[in-house]
Amino acid sequence: MSELTVYHIPVCPFSQRLEILLSLKGKQDSVHFQVVDITKSRPDWLLKKTRGTTALPVLETADGQIIKESLVLMQYLEDIFPEPAVAQQNPYKRAIENMLTRMEGEFVNQGYGYVMNQDITRREDLKESMLKQFAKLNDFLMEHSPSNVFLFDDFGWAETVFTPLFMRFWFLEYYEEFQLPQEENYARVRKWRDACICHPKTQQVTKEQIVKLYYDYALGAGNGTLLTDRKKSSFVFEPDWPIRPWPPKNKYEYQATDNELGLC
Amino acid sequence: MSELTVYHIPVCPFSQRLEILLSLKGKQDSVHFQVVDITKSRPDWLLKKTRGTTALPVLETADGQIIKESLVLMQYLEDIFPEPAVAQQNPYKRAIENMLTRMEGEFVNQGYGYVMNQDITRREDLKESMLKQFAKLNDFLMEHSPSNVFLFDDFGWAETVFTPLFMRFWFLEYYEEFQLPQEENYARVRKWRDACICHPKTQQVTKEQIVKLYYDYALGAGNGTLLTDRKKSSFVFEPDWPIRPWPPKNKYEYQATDNELGLC
Numbered sequence: 001m002s003e004l005t006v007y008h009i010p011v012c013p014f015s016q017r018l019e020i021l022l023s024l025k026g027k028q029d030s031v032h033f034q035v036v037d038i039t040k041s042r043p044d045w046l047l048k049k050t051r052g053t054t055a056l057p058v059l060e061t062a063d064g065q066i067i068k069e070s071l072v073l074m075q076y077l078e079d080i081f082p083e084p085a086v087a088q089q090n091p092y093k094r095a096i097e098n099m100l101t102r103m104e105g106e107f108v109n110q111g112y113g114y115v116m117n118q119d120i121t122r123r124e125d126l127k128e129s130m131l132k133q134f135a136k137l138n139d140f141l142m143e144h145s146p147s148n149v150f151l152f153d154d155f156g157w158a159e160t161v162f163t164p165l166f167m168r169f170w171f172l173e174y175y176e177e178f179q180l181p182q183e184e185n186y187a188r189v190r191k192w193r194d195a196c197i198c199h200p201k202t203q204q205v206t207k208e209q210i211v212k213l214y215y216d217y218a219l220g221a222g223n224g225t226l227l228t229d230r231k232k233s234s235f236v237f238e239p240d241w242p243i244r245p246w247p248p249k250n251k252y253e254y255q256a257t258d259n260e261l262g263l264c
Numbered sequence: 265m266s267e268l269t270v271y272h273i274p275v276c277p278f279s280q281r282l283e284i285l286l287s288l289k290g291k292q293d294s295v296h297f298q299v300v301d302i303t304k305s306r307p308d309w310l311l312k313k314t315r316g317t318t319a320l321p322v323l324e325t326a327d328g329q330i331i332k333e334s335l336v337l338m339q340y341l342e343d344i345f346p347e348p349a350v351a352q353q354n355p356y357k358r359a360i361e362n363m364l365t366r367m368e369g370e371f372v373n374q375g376y377g378y379v380m381n382q383d384i385t386r387r388e389d390l391k392e393s394m395l396k397q398f399a400k401l402n403d404f405l406m407e408h409s410p411s412n413v414f415l416f417d418d419f420g421w422a423e424t425v426f427t428p429l430f431m432r433f434w435f436l437e438y439y440e441e442f443q444l445p446q447e448e449n450y451a452r453v454r455k456w457r458d459a460c461i462c463h464p465k466t467q468q469v470t471k472e473q474i475v476k477l478y479y480d481y482a483l484g485a486g487n488g489t490l491l492t493d494r495k496k497s498s499f500v501f502e503p504d505w506p507i508r509p510w511p512p513k514n515k516y517e518y519q520a521t522d523n524e525l526g527l528c
Binding site for chain 1: 315325329331332333335336337339340343344355356358359360362363366407
C-alpha cells in the first residue's frame with residue numbers, strides 16, 4: 001500500500017492530521033508525503049491530477065484517484081487501515097467526538113484571521129474571540145469529559161483533528177502574545193491542549209519551524225503570497241528554516257527584509 | 265428503541281435528513297419526532313436538556329443523553345441501525361460521498377442568505393452566487409458520476425443530505441423567481457436534484473408547506489422572529505398551514521398582514 005501519496009504544503013496542519021493518524025496506526029510508511037512549493041505556481045502535473053483546484057492536501061490512490069479535504073482523508077485512512085481504530089466504535093461516543101470535530105472549522109478561521117490581522121485596533125477583539133473559542137472547547141470537555149485528560153481514555157480522533165491547530169497557534173503566542181489565561185474556565189481545555197502537544201505521536205513539527213515559516217501570515221500574506229519589498233516568501237524551501245534567525249515579533253510596527261529573515 | 269426523541273423546528277431541513285435516513289432503513293417508527301414552537305421562547309425543560317443552547321434538531325437518547333448537529337445525528341442513526349447501510353461501505357466511495365457532503369455548508373448559507381435578502385440591488389448577485397453553487401455540484405457529479413442519476417446506483421447518503429435543501433429552495437423559486445437555467449452546465453445537477461425531490465422516501469414535506477411557513481424568511485426574519493406590524497409569525501402552529509392562502513410573491517414591494525396570510 002505504499003502507492004498512496006499525499007501532496008501538501010510545508011508545515012500544513014491538515015496534512016499533519018494525516019501523519020498523526022497514520023502514526024497512531026503504525027502506518028506512517030504506508031503513505032508517501034510529498035511537499036509542494038507554494039511559493040511557485042502549482043505545477044501542471046499536479047493541476048491535472050486535481051482538475052485545476054489548488055487546495056491541498058490531496059491524496060492520490062494507487063490507481064490515480066484523487067481525494068480532498070483532511071477530514072474526508074482521515075476517514076479514508078481509518079477505513080483502509082482499520083487496526084487499531086482511532087475513531088470511537090461505540091455510536092454514542094462516536095457522536096461525541098464528531099460533535100467536537102465539527103467545532104474545528106470556526107477554531108481554524110478564528111486563529112488564522114487573528115494571526116493575519118494587520119489592524120492593531122482590532123487586536124483586542126480578535127484576542128477575545130479566540131478566547132471564546134477556547135472557552136467553547138472547555139465547556140464541551142467539561143460536559144462530556146470533565147475528569148479525563150483526553151476526550152476519552154486515549155489520544156484519539158478529536159485530538160488528531162485539533163493538535164495540529166494547537167501547534168499552529170504557537171504563531172499567536174509569538175506574534176500576538178496570545179496566552180490562555182490561568183483561569184478556571186480554560187483549565188480543562190488547557191489540560192487537553194498541553195497533553196495533545198506533548199503526545200509522542202504529534203512531534204512532526206516544532207514551534208521554531210512554525211514561527212519561522214508562518215512569518216508572512218503574521219504580515220497578512222497567506223499561501224506563499226509575496227509581500228511588497230520582499231523577493232522570497234517565508235515558505236521557500238531554501239535556505240532551510242533551521243539556519244534562519246527567529247523573525248521579529250513586532251508585526252504591527254515592523255516588516256523584516258529578506259536578509260533579516262535569513263532568506264538570501 | 266422507540267425511546268429516541270428528536271426535537272426540531274417545523275419543516276426543518278436538518279430534521280428531514282433524519283426522517284429520510286430512517287425511512288430508507290424502514291425505521292421511521294423508531295424515533296419520536298417532536299416539533300417545538302419556535303414562535304415562543306424555548307421551554308425550560310428543553311433548555312435544561314440542551315444546556316442552554318437553542319439550536320435544533322437535537323436527539324435525546326433513551327438514557328437522556330443529548331446529541332446535536334444533523335450530520336452527526338445521521339452517523340449516529342447509521343451506526344445504531346446499520347441495516348440497510350445508507351453510507352457507502354467501500355472506503356473510496358465513502359470518501360466521494362463525504363467530499364460531496366462537505367459542500368452542503370456553503371450551499372445552505374447561499375440559499376438562506378438569498379431568500380432572506382431585503383436589498384433589491386443585491387438580488388442579481390445573489391442569483392449568480394446561487395448558480396455558482398449549483399455549477400459546483402454539477403462539476404462534482406460530472407467528475408465522479410457522469411452517467412448515473414444519483415451519485416452511486418441508488419439514493420444514498422449525499423442525497424439524504426441535499427434533498428431537504430433542494431426542497432427548501434422552493435422558496436427561491438417562489439420569492440426570487442430563481443430557476444436553474446436549461447443549460448448544459450446545470451444538466452447533471454438538475455437530473456440529480458429532480459430525482460431526489462421525486463424519490464418516494466423524501467415526501468415528508470410539500471412545496472406549499474415550505475412556501476407558506478418560510479414567508480417570514482423571505483422578509484428577512486428567521487427562526488420565528490416577529491416582523492414589525494405583525495402579531496404572528498408564519499411559523500405558528502395555528503391556524504394550520506393548509507387553510508392559509510398562498511403568500512404574496514412580491515417580497516421587495518409588499519409585506520403582507522397577519523390577516524392576508526390567514527394567521528388570524
